[in-house]
Amino acid sequence: MSRSVTAVEQAYRRHWARLLALLTAELRDLDLAEESLQDAFAAAVTAWPPEPANPPAWLLTTARRRALDRLRRVAVAAGKLPLLIVDDRPEPSSIPDERLRLIFTCCHPALSADARVALTLRCVGGLTTREIARLFLVPEATMAARITRAKKKIAQAGIPYRVPAGPELAERRDGVLAVVYLVFTEGYAATGGDRLIREDLAAEAVALGRMLRELLPADPEVDGLLALMLLHHARRDARLGPSGELVRLPDQDRSRWHRGEIAEAVSLLESSRPQHTADPFPGPYLLQAAIAAEHATATRAADTDWSAIARLYGELERLTGSAVVRLNRAVAVAEADGPGAGLALLDGLDHELGRHHLLHAARAELLRRLGREREALDAYGRALEVVGTDPERAFLLSRRAELSVR
Incomplete structure (x- = not known):
């Protein structure tokens, strides 16, 4: 891959949303803004040097010109020209943030x-x-x-x-x-x-x-x-990990x-928790943040308060009725009360989460801990059928291979 293509990809990740929002504000046409910005990124692949001086300014100017070309072709440029006569190259800091x-x-x-x-x-x-x-x-x-x-x-x-x-x-x-x-x-x-x-x-x-x-x-x-x-x-x-491999939460280097x-x-x-109330986390995002905080503030994986996490997931499930929440609650319950208790909570989730690899992966891990290795192998296989990313696929393959060689 050439250095200029890499620069375009980096610019896309960093500036797409902000530039599209600005163009939409100017053009008052989301479709035209998106098409013009796509044209600008396509032009950058061949026009940019390996290290362009001001990527967002170049892309913004080019997209404006492409928009003007499109408007001229459909003979409505006259009414739009006042919005598009901005042909200088502003510094990135001068581009207003229109994303909201x-x-x-x-x-x-x-x-x-x-x-x-x-x-x-x-x-x-x-x-x-x-x-x-x-x-x-x-x-x-x-x-x-x-x-x-x-x-x-x-x-x-x-x-x-x-x-x-x-x-x-x-x-x-x-x-x-x-x-x-x-x-x-x-x-x-x-x-x-x-x-x-x-x-x-x-x-x-x-x-x-x-x-x-x-x-x-x-x-x-x-x-x-x-x-x-x-x-x-x-x-x-x-x-x-150093080779891009998935590192599970208990195995992560917390110093990083x-x-x-x-x-x-x-x-x-x-500061956001209501005071003097029986319901300290009244909304789903506060509840999920409380769960994440239990993980993040534990000094070691062994110090994690899984009983508190399972309780919070129970409250979140009652609030949302979400199958994904039930899946996460099952994992927490397995840590607090044993794999059998967690496995029982996974029953009935296949209808909603059958194409969600994490359901099958969680079931495989719990079956593995219960010594039901044949069933665990089957569950890993179902997870591999629907997993989407390469690091997760590699992790599942390694976990399944560990059972296969026993």
């Missing part, structure tokens, strides 16, 4: 819940349509059509490109929080490819969480989401965790 406007546009209630998530992952997260389709477990063509319909609806319905205020902001909060967390989740544990961690995407979600906290400074669930992301993101340097981020998250969590 973009995410609120993508999360408008006029769009279906699935469309909001998919569009935000595409526009804010920079995921390809194929990656989003894998995340939703649908064909790529289905996802492409869903994203296209969402963009058309934004244009046809005249959905405003702005951050709402007052009651409208409160009504939109839950949808935006859910989408930001999904963006983070894809960065923390990618659904497919050769990388388990997309650190740039996780960092993007954390930055969005900080912006949301500035917008909603007294909202416990916004604080909870930011704390949750920080607690997970703080472990990024310890989650993979980012203690400053953990301390910030714990402070957020403590």
Whole structure:
């Protein structure tokens, strides 16, 4: 791979969302903005030197020119020219951050819940349509059509490109929080490819969480989401070994965790908990952050309070009814009360999570601990059929091979 191509890929990961948001603000047309920016990145592959001086400025100027070319071709440039006569090369610090406007546009209630998530992952997260389709477990063509319909609806319905205020902001909060967390989740544990961690995407979600906290400074669930992301993101340097292999949480080198981020998250969590109430964690993000804090503040893996984690997962399951939460609760219960108790909680989850490799991997590990090795081998096989990333596949293969040689 040439150095210029590598530079383009790095620029895509770092600047896609910010540049797309800025172009959308200028052009007032999400489709035109995305197509023009894609053209700019394609042009950069052949036009850039190995170390371009100012990638975001070059991409922004080129995308504006491509947008103008497109508008001229459809004979509507006259009405748009005032928005596009910005031909200098601003420094990166002078490019305003429009990502919050973009995410609120993508999360408008006029769009279906699935469309909001998919569009935000595409526009804010920079995921390809194929990656989003894998995340939703649908064909790529289905996802492409869903994203296209969402963009058309934004244009046809005249959905405003702005951050709402007052009651409208409160009504939109839950949808935006859910989408930001999904963006983070894809960065923390990618659904497919050769990388388990997309650190740039996780960092993007954390930055969005900080912006949301500035917008909603007294909202416990916004604080909870930011704390949750920080607690997970703080472990990024310890989650993979020197060859890119997966390192399980109990085996991670805790000296490599980012203690400053953990301390910030714990402070957020403590300040956001309601005082003098029987329900100290009233929302799902605060509950999940409390669980993550139990892991992050344990000095050693052996010091982890699995009983507290199992109890918190029980509260979270009652609040959400989520099958994924039940899966995580089963793992915690297995640590607190033994593998048999955890295995029992996995019963009935195959209908909802049958294509989720973590269900089969968890079952395999618990069967292994119970000495039911033949059943464990079968479960590892089912996990391998649906696992998405290369590091996780390699880990599952190694675990299965350890049983096979006995």
